[in-house]
Amino acid sequence: MKGFAYAIAMVLLLSVPVFAQEQVAVLVSDNPADLAVARMLAEKLGAELVVTPWGTLSQQAVEQIEASGAEVVYVVGGEVAVPDAEQELEKLNVEVRRLAGRDRYHTAALVARLWGSAEKAVMVEGYDEEGIQEALENARRMGMPLLFVKPEGVPEEVEEALENLSCREVVLIPAPHMMRERIRERLRVKGVEKVNVTLVNAEERARKAIERAEEAIERAEEALGTENLSYEELDGRKVAAIRLLINAKKHLDAAEDAFDAGNYGMAFGMAVAAKAKAEAALKIQEGVVVGNYRRCVEDAEEEMGHKGLGRLGRELAEDMRRYGLRMHLMMELEGNNTGNNVPGRAHGLGGR
Secondary structure, eight states, rough: OHHHHHHHHHHHHHHHHHTSSSSSEEESSOOOHHHHHHHHHHHTTTHHHHETTTTTOOOHHHHHHHTTTEEEEESSSOOOTTTTHHHHHTTOOOOEEEOOOHHHHHHHHHGGGGOOSSSEEEEETTTTTHHHHHHHHHHHHOHHHHHHBTTTBHHHHHHHHHHHHOOEEEEEEOOOTHHHHHHHHHHHTOOOEEEEEOOOOOOHHHHHHHHHHHHHHHHHHHHHTGGGEEEEGGHHHHHHHHHHHHHHHHHHHHHHHHTTOHHHHHHHHHHHHHHHHHHHHHHHHHOOOOOHHHHHHHHHHHHHHHHOHHHHHHHHHHHHHHTTOOOOEEEEOOTOOOTOOOOOOOOOEEEO
């Protein structure tokens, strides 16, 4: 029933004329993928673009919408990315039209359908941030919708969007780990007659991806404060963030090994994953506990209950050390429920 209602709502939303004479704003999070398609939509509608930090609806964004005089606000992204928009904006007598798919690929496809028809479109891998910026420049220059693909293929919702747009030509911005020929062939099956693949320097793109991952890991490590961490700080949020940081460094190490071996596609993919995990650790540390982040925290809380904090603290410190991260866990254990026969005195656990 919920799925049926969602389908009906999307049909009604997508039937709204794009050029209706209304004062319009577009609200989106600072997620690079959603932000790119929202920017294209805002330009298409002649609307003001309003950006809020991912996972929150900032007061500044609400005030900007109010000052714009918008009667209608298109929200690009789901309730996790841009929460509370309906509740807050209805207080301003603003109509909210949310464009929210199951993921970034689906969301971009929903936005693209508002073009009605388009002979050309730009496509790029959905987590390739540098590629997304290049794709956005192409889309803005030619006024084309922007769609996302996965490294291994074209999502079903994107294929449907291409058919609905009657798209005959695609500019494909390749990522180093993209299966270009598979994607090209799938687009041809779906009626795209011409696929223009731009040039990519795989080595340079992989190098930059590794640098961005290193920067994200450094920011996360500093924010988590693991160099001087007290036992009392080890709650579900902190443990989840530390686990993500460890996984980020693990992926970065794999990226560097692949780069040294000349496998730039693998290096790029691993570096992108490393950056995403480090940024997730940062978000959780900042108190953004929604969607998948909430599940990470819940898993950490379950692990804490199962292992006890004494054993868990030792494991975290050892994993941090193994991957060259700094962690010094000072535990005042006298009288605490640590489990696992940890001595009742302050001591340090940790690496680098």
